Amino acid sequence: MALPATIPVGELRRVVYSMRGHMRRLVWAEPWLFRDVICPLLQNARANTDDACEIWVQELTALLGPDLEQQSRLFDRAREGQTTNITAFLFANSGPERQQASLKSMQAILKRQKRIIQQPLASTSDWTRWDDALVVSMWILTFTQWGQYYLRERGMTNRELEDLSRDARELAMVRPMDEWRPKGAGNQGELSAFLDQVEELLASSDKSQSENQ
Numbered sequence: 001m002a003l004p005a006t007i008p009v010g011e012l013r014r015v016v017y018s019m020r021g022h023m024r025r026l027v028w029a030e031p032w033l034f035r036d037v038i039c040p041l042l043q044n045a046r047a048n049t050d051d052a053c054e055i056w057v058q059e060l061t062a063l064l065g066p067d068l069e070q071q072s073r074l075f076d077r078a079r080e081g082q083t084t085n086i087t088a089f090l091f092a093n094s095g096p097e098r099q100q101a102s103l104k105s106m107q108a109i110l111k112r113q114k115r116i117i118q119q120p121l122a123s124t125s126d127w128t129r130w131d132d133a134l135v136v137s138m139w140i141l142t143f144t145q146w147g148q149y150y151l152r153e154r155g156m157t158n159r160e161l162e163d164l165s166r167d168a169r170e171l172a173m174v175r176p177m178d179e180w181r182p183k184g185a186g187n188q189g190e191l192s193a194f195l196d197q198v199e200e201l202l203a204s205s206d207k208s209q210s211e212n213q
Helices: 009-018 032-043 049-064 077-092 096-117 127-153 159-172 187-212
Strands: none
Touching (some): 009 032, 009 049, 032 049, 049 077, 049 096, 049 127, 077 096, 077 127, 077 187, 096 127, 127 159, 127 187
8 A cells, every 4th residue: 555645654654563573672673774775765754754753652661661680682783773773863854842752751761770770779679670760770871871862963962962971971971981881792791882882973073163163
């Protein structure tokens, strides 16, 4: 069935969900789903960036949500990293209302992690839950940094995003960066590498801006 010239959010959601694959997660359809299907629709103004942002933010918040707390929450740059990156890109290119709604979702998730991390003896009484809260906080930090990078590419900033980034960093750095960078694979190494990647881009952007002034 041919898609309409202008695709409403419900139809866009159906297109995305129909292509998620057998694992029922967008992470298993990245990056081709966004690159080959969604991006051309956005470029041709057939789909709305705010609508795409809403879909990707919902997917990301599901990856960060409490349903995965007692399971092994996975982060791989090629899958979850791609989804996080695309979400940040869509966030930076969406309107103020969609950005605010997106941040509200992230703030609620981070608030939950803060309660877990700051409980007395949290790291010893339930280490798995405490460790998971650190992973989620670090993951949110990477999203905020990529969001700031893409906003900067547009010559824009978002104060609420910067505040969220500061709060996420404060929680994530309960585990120092040298402990986030273990040798070998795993969530910690993948997340720290993903953060290092964007922070190098931000530092390079800062340098070029100062040189141009």
